[in-house]
Amino acid sequence: MGQPKAPTKFDKQVVALGRILQTLRELEDLEPLIEAVLEYVSAEFEYPFLWIGLYDRVNHQLQGQGGRSAAPIRLMHQMISLSPGDLMEQVVIQQRPLAVPDLRAESRAGTWAPIAEQQNIQGTLLFPIRHRHTCLGVMLLATEQWGMSPSASQRAVLALVLGALAEALYLHEQNQQQLKLKRADQPLLSLLEALEPLTHLEDRLKTVVQITHQFIAPSRTNIYWFAPQERFFWHRVAYHRTRPTIHTIESHPADSRIEVSQVKGFYQSLQANQLVVIGEAQTSLNTTVTSLLMQQLRARSLIAAPIRFQSELLGFISVEGEQARIWTEAERNYLQAAARLVGLAMPTAEMEAKVEEVKANQVLTATVSRSIHSHEDWRKTLDLCAKELCPRLQADQLMVLLYNSELAGFELCYYSRTQVSRFARTPWPPLSDVDWQMLERSQDAICIEDLEDELKLLAWQPILAEMKARSLIVCNVSMGHAPEGLLIVSSRHAHSWNQLDRSLVQVVSQQVGLILHQWQLQRQVSQQIQLYQTMQWGLQTIQRTFQLDQLEQGTLEYIAKLLRVPLIGLISWVADQPEARITCTVIKEKSFDLVTTATIPVASDAIVSWALQTEGLLPLTLEDLPDNSRQWLRAPTGSKLLAMALKTAPEHTCNAVLILADQSDRRWSEYHLNALTLLANQLAWSRRHLGLVEMLLIQRESLEALNWYKQKRFGEVHRLIEHSVRRLNELSVQKSTPSSPQYQQVLRQLGSLLTTLAPILKHEDWQLHSEYETTPLASLLNRLMERARTAIERQQLWAKVHNDNNLTIGGDIPKIEFILYELMAAACDRSAVGGRIDIWCRPHNRDWIEVAITDSGIIDDALIEELHSGRPEDLLAPSQLEDPPGLHFAICQALMQKMGGELNLFKLDDGRVLSRVILPIAHKNPARRVQIDGPTSKPFSRRQGR
Incomplete structure (x- = not known):
């Protein structure tokens, strides 16, 4: 290796x-x-x-x-x-x-x-x-x-x-x-264990403050309690270095009180159940509020958590540092949880007080409900509500607003005080869309603690300030729906309303909603009844009024009374005429006027031409009119006008316009507009009906007179022609030549007859024509007796003329002759065989002479009565003047009236019949003839007999 x-x-x-x-x-x-x-x-x-x-x-x-x-x-x-x-x-x-x-x-x-x-x-x-x-x-x-x-x-x-x-x-x-890292779970468990055996609120508050101070280790730990009526926070529990200190509302240090008016942002955050954190390089409030709050607390860093019970703010727990500090998330969470534990751990005594308050509210609600269902007068019921509710809520006044759909706004229909603000007497301005949706969607009463700090009901704030309503509870009487009415309880001071207050107002408002709904139904029924009465009045007026001027004046007076307008007038004109006049007016205020003497050009006047071009009512203001219309219509600046042409059908000619005027603050309700339209249409049809009837009656009377006169004239022509033909036959039998004087006389008579017929054919084709002529009274009577000779002889009557006057009659002589002959022939016809007829003549005044025919015949008293009173107003009713001799007497009477004279029949005390005619005496200037005024002479008495 x-x-x-x-x-x-x-x-x-x-x-x-x-x-x-x-x-x-x-x-x-x-x-x-x-x-x-x-x-x-x-x-x-x-x-x-x-x-x-x-x-x-x-x-x-x-x-x-x-x-x-x-x-x-x-x-x-x-x-x-x-x-x-x-x-x-x-x-x-x-x-x-x-x-x-x-x-x-x-x-x-x-x-x-x-x-x-x-x-x-x-x-x-x-x-x-x-x-x-x-x-x-x-x-x-x-x-x-x-x-x-x-x-x-x-x-x-x-x-x-x-x-x-x-x-x-x-x-x-x-x-x-x-x-x-601090963990909040262990101190919270310790806090729960420490709170469990405690029963008094003060002991619990001291324990919370002590454990909180040990965990967070701030400079100070405090609990402030809220006084809702006075709107301030008072120092209830303090912990600083050694041990907690308990205060009462009477013994707390005066300089430790925190007024809501000085820290509004801080108070609003607590009301919204929000944690307030102020530390190094961080704050949840604006600079001004932070500076005031920290100056009062003598701190540089802070965490404040709201203490709430049943959604009501009771106060807050705060940890404060004398130096700038960054608060950890665990510290924030712990303090918020500790504040909620204080709210949940409210002692039994507090709960019992709330229970008693709820019971009192239930008794009050039951009392109000019974009064609502038992009182018929809704104002007395609302008086009782205000009497019971305002002291309970420590409020000053109660008001009820009713929504007017015609004005798209609210009107004050009830106010608990006797003196109402001048702004409250007029319709309130419309609310903004945000406020309207808030009232419509809110399921609870809306509270405003201080109107000066709120943006709610911004359009009404001037009116509410005038009414000294600073703090409000506003509740929609139809919760969850578009508001038909609002119940408002207000106080003149800033006020904090708790949940029980809101619940009480909400229950009462729903009961008041029943009153308002019933009252609205009653008002609608009253309007319907009044509208029905208006229709009934209009129909009765048509049935009972036969004079156009009476119909127009009566209708205008009724409209002025119904609509409560200070001016109403009727502009009318004759068809095809260029100018109109004001023919009827009703004026109730001196500031309004219609110049009845003015002429109004139909084609160029603004009101007339605009109304003729408009279907229905035309709303105007005085400033809309040009100067020529303001010359005959005078009204205050800004006056509201309504104009309507009286049209009956598109194919009918319109000849009248109705005009109304009122002050600048007048608002025409839908009910008033409907009633006015109905009455105006009835007036239009009534005027047309009466105009047609009058026109047809005039045409009928004219044609009747023309037919009577032509019949009499042709009868006279027939008599004269018959006499001339008979004379010609006699001359032919005598074999007289045409050149003989007798033959020439007959021809002259026929020529004169043709001459008298020429004016009739030329001038009196469809209406009578009047010519002024003169003739001696004696000649007139002689011709009368000559025409009546046949009738007198047939009845074997004794007839005599009593005339000592050498006068000349001036007028339409042919018609006067036929009128006298009509009366004479009627007297002959009704006289018994062998009877007597007298013709009496005596002066009536210097320009008129009275000619009277007396006979002993029998005449219907009803005929005499109708001849004096005229035809009945009911044109379909049977009348003595529809058929001869009454028809002929009526024609003769009308002709005499056109000539300025008179014709009447009387029944004397002795049973005789008197036919009297007052004829005009010839005058150099007929237009200056004295009229037949004053009492006419009495009919002939029995002494004027044979």
Whole structure:
């Protein structure tokens, strides 16, 4: 067996490398690890100067851990800060080795520059100690030779050794963190064991504070309790250095009180069940709140955890540090858990108080429910709710808002106070979409502790501030649905509402929702009844009103009363006429007016033309109108207008427009618009109906008069022609020649007859034509007696004319003659055989003469009555004036009225019938004739008989 070979240099290096790697795997402490690496590098590499520094990531600096050098160096165990751009920072950031030929000449050497001059360090290698992608430190290898740099194999060995060192350093760091890490489970278990035998709240609070202080070790540990009515936190338990101190709300130090108004952000975080952490370079609050809170607590770092019971904030537990401190995750978790344990560990006395409060709320709810179902007057019921609810909640007022779909907003329908704000009398502005969705989706009452600090109900905040409602509970009466109404309980001071308060308001609001729903149904029924009454009134008006002016005035007055408008008017015109007028008005306020004397151009006036082009109602404002329309319509600035053309059918001609005006704050409800449309349509059809009836009646009376007159005229023509023909026959029998005087006289009579017929054919084809003529009264009466001779002789009557007046009659003489003959013929027809007829004449005044015919005939009293009162309003009712002789009397009466005279029949006391006509006396200027005014003379008495 041969002798073993002596180990080579390479073998020695491998052995040394294996040994150092084994050493680094086995060592756990920091100093032996560093020392083993320095010893290995010093023995294996020709670098007289070595240094190792570990990187502090928090402070961005290198902590010297030791080294090797010929002379002592002060930086071996000192902290070296890294400056931007220097060599050490470059190696730490880039995590790559860096070779420097001469460290003395390097401007980026930083702290190492004077040491390099002192130690004559030239060739330098900076090698990072890194674990994966994390730099844990730097090793500096230096020599006095310029530009000396390790070979590739040396670099590989260094990388291997320093990588093993980095792995050992990483494990060491993890072990140290585990040793330093606080665990919250053990102190929490200790806290639970300590709380279990305790029954009083003060004892539990002291125990929590003591164990918390021992675990977290802050400067102070405190518990603050919340006073919801006064809205401040008071110092209940304090722990500082020695032992806990218990305070009551009366005995707590006055300067330790924390007002919510001063730390609103802190209070809101606690209400949201959030942990408040203030430490070194960290805070969960804004700067202003943090500064005020820390100044009051006289601390620089803080953890505060809310103490809650049944979702209500009772207070908070806090740990405070007099110096800036970074709070660990375990400390935060522990304090939050301890605060929850305090809330869960509320003593039995507190629970019993809550139970009694719940019972009281149940009694109050039952009382309100019974009152809701027993009282018919919903306002009295809400008064009772306010009386019971406000003292219980320590509130000032209760209000109920009702949603108005027509206005797309809420209206105040109930207010517990007698004096209502001026803003509360008008519809409230619409809510934002966010607020609307909050009211619609919320399954609980919405609480606002201080309106000045909230963005909720932002559109209503001016109104609520005017009503001195600073703190609110708002509840939708239809929970989970679009709000039909809202119940609001408010206080004039900032107020904290607990869960029981919210639950009570929620239950009452659901009961109030039943009232509002019932009230809305009653209002809808009332509107339907009123609308039905409006329809009924309109139909009755059509049936009972036969005068157009009465119909228009009555309808406008009813609309003004129903809609409560200060102005309403009717613009009407005759078809095919260019101008219209205001024919009917109802004005109730002096600031509104319609100029009835103004003429309105139909084609160019804005209101008329716009209304004619619009189907239905046309809403306007006064500012929409041009100046020509404002000349006849006067109203305050901003007035609201409604216009509607009275149309009956597209093919019918429209000749009227209805106009309404009201103040600028008027809002037309759907009910009022429907009622107005209904009444306007009824008025349009009624006007058309009455217009058609009036037109047809006028045409009928005109044609009746024309037919009567032509019949009488042709009867007279027939009589005269018959007389002339008879005379011609007599002359032919006598064999008279055409040139004889008798023959010529007959021809002249026929020619005169044809002359009198010419005006009738020319002017009176479809209507009567009036010509002013004069004739002596005596001649008129003689012609009357001549025409009536046949009738007088047939009845063997005694007839006499009593006339002592030598007067001339002026007027439409042919028609007057036929009127007198009609009366005379009727008197003859109704007289008994052998009876008597008298014709009396006497002056009525200087321009009129009275001609009266008396007879002893029999006449229907109903005929005389209708002749005095006129035709019945019911055109389909039987009438004495529909058939002769009543029809002829009515025609003669109408003709006399057109001439300004009179015609009437009377029945005298002795049974005789008096037919009286007042005829016009000839006048130089007929237009200036005195009218028949004042009391007419009484009918002839019995003494005016035979």
